[in-house]
Amino acid sequence: VLAAADVREASERWNEGPDVFILDVMLPVTDGYELLRLFRDMDRDNLVLMLTVYSQMNDKLLGLQLGSDDYV
Secondary structure (H helix, E strand, O other), rough: OOOOOOHHHHHHHOOOOOOOOEEEOOOOOOOOHHHHHHHHHOOOOEEEEOOOOOHHHHHHHHHHHHOEEEOO
C-alpha cells in the first residue's frame, strides 16, 4: 500500500505501477478529476477507483467519463 499527499507524490506513485489506484476527488492544488485525466493520458491499464463525499450523480458520471473504473 502506497500513499500520496499531493499531485506530485501521486504521479510518482502512479509511475511505480500499482495495480489499483484509489483517487480522492478533493485534493490540494488540483482536483482528482484533473489527476485522473493526467493518469489516463499516460496510457496505463491500472484500475482507478474514485473516492468522494460528493453525492451528485453528475460528479460520479464525470469520473466515469474521464476513465475511472468505479466510484466509491
